[in-house]
Amino acid sequence: MFDHLATGSTPTLIMLGLCFVLVLAFEFSNGFHDTANAVATVIYTHSLKPVQAVVWSALCNFCGVLLGGIAVAYALVEILPPEVLSPPNGGQAVGMLIALFGTALGWNVLTWLFGIPNSSSHALIGALIGIALGSSVRNRHLGQGVEWKAIIDVLEGLLFSPLLGFVLALLLFQILKHLLHDKNLFEPPKESQPPVWWMRGILILTCTGVSFAHGTNDGQKSIGLIMLTVIGLLPATFGLNIETPADALHKLGQDMQVAGSLIQRYGDDQKTLGVEAASSLQTRLAPLQSIEAVAPPERIALRNDVYRVLAELETIGNDGKVPEPDRASAKALHKTTGTIVAYAPWWVRILSALALGLGTMIGYKRIVKTLGEKLGKQHLVPAQGAAAELVAAVLIGGAGVTGLPVSTTHVVTSGIAGTMVGSGAGLEPKMIWQIVWAWLLTLPVTIVISGGLFMLLA
Numbered sequence: 001m002f003d004h005l006a007t008g009s010t011p012t013l014i015m016l017g018l019c020f021v022l023v024l025a026f027e028f029s030n031g032f033h034d035t036a037n038a039v040a041t042v043i044y045t046h047s048l049k050p051v052q053a054v055v056w057s058a059l060c061n062f063c064g065v066l067l068g069g070i071a072v073a074y075a076l077v078e079i080l081p082p083e084v085l086s087p088p089n090g091g092q093a094v095g096m097l098i099a100l101f102g103t104a105l106g107w108n109v110l111t112w113l114f115g116i117p118n119s120s121s122h123a124l125i126g127a128l129i130g131i132a133l134g135s136s137v138r139n140r141h142l143g144q145g146v147e148w149k150a151i152i153d154v155l156e157g158l159l160f161s162p163l164l165g166f167v168l169a170l171l172l173f174q175i176l177k178h179l180l181h182d183k184n185l186f187e188p189p190k191e192s193q194p195p196v197w198w199m200r201g202i203l204i205l206t207c208t209g210v211s212f213a214h215g216t217n218d219g220q221k222s223i224g225l226i227m228l229t230v231i232g233l234l235p236a237t238f239g240l241n242i243e244t245p246a247d248a249l250h251k252l253g254q255d256m257q258v259a260g261s262l263i264q265r266y267g268d269d270q271k272t273l274g275v276e277a278a279s280s281l282q283t284r285l286a287p288l289q290s291i292e293a294v295a296p297p298e299r300i301a302l303r304n305d306v307y308r309v310l311a312e313l314e315t316i317g318n319d320g321k322v323p324e325p326d327r328a329s330a331k332a333l334h335k336t337t338g339t340i341v342a343y344a345p346w347w348v349r350i351l352s353a354l355a356l357g358l359g360t361m362i363g364y365k366r367i368v369k370t371l372g373e374k375l376g377k378q379h380l381v382p383a384q385g386a387a388a389e390l391v392a393a394v395l396i397g398g399a400g401v402t403g404l405p406v407s408t409t410h411v412v413t414s415g416i417a418g419t420m421v422g423s424g425a426g427l428e429p430k431m432i433w434q435i436v437w438a439w440l441l442t443l444p445v446t447i448v449i450s451g452g453l454f455m456l457l458a
Contacts (some may be wrong), residue, residue: 015094017235019113022101023229027222028245029108030120030271031061031359034419036410037371037392038210040362041385044372047203047333048192050365056204057211060359062173065353072226074342078314079128082320086410091207095457097129103127103450107190111438115366115374118438119407124221125154126446134451149318161406165391173422180383186423188379193210195382202386209393214408215356222352223344231303236296239303246289252337253286256309259333262353263312266322266330274312277305291340305392307340310334316400319328371413373432384423412441 038060039053046054070398078315080096104123111118130150177186194200260278267274284302288294294302316322316330372380392411399406413435420427 013233013383016097017231019097019101019232020096021310022098022105022228023222023225024231024351025125026101026105026108026120026225027352028103028359028362029059029112030218030222031362032115033321037367037408038207038214038389040368040371040412040416041380041382042203042207043368044380045189045203045382045385046192047199048207051103052243053207053363059218059359060208060211060216061360062353062357064212064217064400065219065356066215066349068216068220068362070220070223070342070393073204073220073344074338075154075223076125076128077155077224077228077342078127078310079132081132081311088166094232095454096135097133097232098457099131099289099450099453100124100127100228102453103130103223103446106449107442107446109411112366114434116434118442119409120220121218121407122158122410122439122442123446124225125158126443127450129443129451130447130450131454133447134454137455148312149410157406158410161395161399165388165395165411166393166414166418166421168391168418169388170418170422172391173384173419176383177422180300185383186381188381189402199382199386203389206386206389207317207395210389210396210408210412211360213393213396213399215353216234217399217406219349220354222356223348226348226352226446227344234304236299238345239341240291240294240299240439241340242291242308243343244291244340248339249285249288249290252340253284253288255336256282256285259309259313259337260317260328262330262333264327264361266319266326267317268315269313270308271312274308277308278304281309296430303341312342313337315435370431371416374428375413375416376423376425376427378420378423381423382417384416384419386450387419387422388412391415 023429038046039050039057042053043050047053055168104120104127105122107126108120109116132151180186180195182199185195189195195203256278260275260282263271263274265279281302284294293300313330313334317327317334319327322330389412392408393413395411396408408439415426417432
């Protein structure tokens with residue numbers, strides 16, 4: 001549908017502007033959907049009033065986005081094949097972005113309306129996989145056109161983080177039961193009565209930690225999405241990191257000789273394009289003093305060559321049939337080569353932080369009520385909130401540093417469920433089944449919708 005759109009044309013810019021609005025709307029929905037998990041315990045235990053809690057959480061999310069890195073952002077971006085990341089015209093970029101944001105945003109809003117604490121990350125990753133599959137069907141063989149290793153790494157994080165959250169929160173709650181003897185900490189909160197001062201401090205501290213960690217992890221995801229849109233709008237301006245120093249450019253140019261040799265020996269069905277791209281980069285980058293010296297139209301081609309090489313190096317680094325020294329060399333080259341495209345200007349970080357922070361202040365009540373009253377057979381007690389949030393802060397914060405995209409919703413929800421089991425209260429079957437079904441359906445539904453939309457629009 002959009003194949004005829006030319007890069008930089010008025011229709012393309014209008015459609016990409018719509019995509020820019022959609023990505024901000026998605027991050028806004030991420031704030032009121034996922035961040036409710038961070039404020040649920042302090043609101044429900046009366047440790048903070050709702051307005052205080054959401055404003056504080058929004059501020060912590062804001063700081064988390066600004067201070068976090070971009071490893072998670074580009075772990076997600078690399079799920080997409082190079083022909084989608086660097087299309088020859090604006091058409092595929094428009095179709096890809098509308099399919100991606102429309103699917104993830106729609107699923108976010110739908111689950112929120114039903115008060116189901118489903119994951120924004122889960123929906124986003126499903127949409128990304130759908131686009132990768134749709135692109136593969138259009139352009140390549142299915143086994144060759146999808147970065148299965150990157151997808152598996154992401155899905156492993158989504159699978160194991162809630163299991164770990166459940167077990168660790170259960171164990172921590174059991175420890176608290178043996179160490180603490182204030183019965184008020186293990187009873188549902190009385191009307192407007194906060195817990196004892198030190199437990200209140202712990203709950204506020206853990207809310208702070210989860211909010212900040214959510215910013216470092218989910219905020220990074222939105223940074224990657226905003227960059228995809230910005231690059232679609234202005235590929236010559238933002239497609240490459242213009243702050244890459246001259247010595248780094250020279251080193252990248254020299255490395256392309258080794259990269260080309262590796263691609264020639266071990267590349268996939270696109271290795272011819274990869275070898276040509278490596279040769280072109282070697283010629284262009286070695287004498288280059290700065291990206292700004294490259295004419296704008298040539299920057300688009302340069303970026304396309306970089307992603308061609310990155311895709312081949314990713315394939316080689318994950319291929320168990322390749323000798324280990326060559327796999328290690330491919331991974332090292334992938335890391336250094338990626339620095340020319342894996343970046344985010346300061347204003348993108350601020351825009352992401354603002355959208356996430358503002359979203360936190362709106363629409364949190366549905367999810368808070370589910371976590372506080374409907375997840376277990378008894379209402380949430382202060383000790384449970386502290387155990388679940390402390391575990392969540394550590395797991396999500398660690399994932400943000402390592403570049404593993406995990407779900408705040410999955411970790412917090414499973415942590416609270418673990419404490420409900422640990423307390424002997426048990427879980428509410430109806431709500432648990434709703435959450436489980438949402439969890440199971442999110443990937444297939446978002447994959448099918450985004451893949452179908454992409455094939456229709458692109």
